[in-house]
Amino acid sequence: MRGNVIDLAVAVVIGAAFTNIVNSVVKGVINPVVGAFGSKNLDRYTLCLSDRCLKNDAGEVTEGLYFLWGSVVSATITFLITAAVVYFLMILPMNRYRERQAAKAAAEDASAEATEIELLTEIRDLLAAQRNGTAPGRLPTQKQQP
Numbered sequence: 001m002r003g004n005v006i007d008l009a010v011a012v013v014i015g016a017a018f019t020n021i022v023n024s025v026v027k028g029v030i031n032p033v034v035g036a037f038g039s040k041n042l043d044r045y046t047l048c049l050s051d052r053c054l055k056n057d058a059g060e061v062t063e064g065l066y067f068l069w070g071s072v073v074s075a076t077i078t079f080l081i082t083a084a085v086v087y088f089l090m091i092l093p094m095n096r097y098r099e100r101q102a103a104k105a106a107a108e109d110a111s112a113e114a115t116e117i118e119l120l121t122e123i124r125d126l127l128a129a130q131r132n133g134t135a136p137g138r139l140p141t142q143k144q145q146p
Helices: 002-035 069-132
Strands: 061-063
Touching: 002 069
Parallel strands: none
Antiparallel strands: none
16 A cells, blocks of 8 residues: 555656646747747637627737637647656556566466476375375285275
C-alpha cells in the first residue's frame, strides 16, 4: 500500500512540474504554428452565438454571447501533449519493466514448480514401492502386516 501512495505522490509532483513545460511548448511552438493560419493567440478565436456581438477595446464582451472555441482548442492541445508524454515517457516504460519482472518471476516459479513435481514423483514412487514390499531399507522376504 505504501508503494502505491508513494508512486501517486511522485506522479502528482512530476505532473505539476511538467505542466509548465507543456504550457511553454504550446505557447511557444503550437500557437505560432496555428498563428500561421490566423492569430497566434488562440483565445481570440471566438464564435458569436447571438445576433449582434460587441467587444470593447480591452477585449471584454459588452453585448452578445461569445463561444470561446479557441481556448477549448488550446486546452485540448495542451492535454493531448501532456497525455502523450506521460504515456510514452512514464506509463509505457513502467509497463515494459513490470512485464519483464513478471516474466522473470514466472521463470523462477516454473523452476520451483518443476522441483516440486520431481519431489512429488519421488514420494509417489516410494509409496508405491512400500506397498509392493520393495521399499528401500526393507527386506523383500518380510511380510507386510495389514
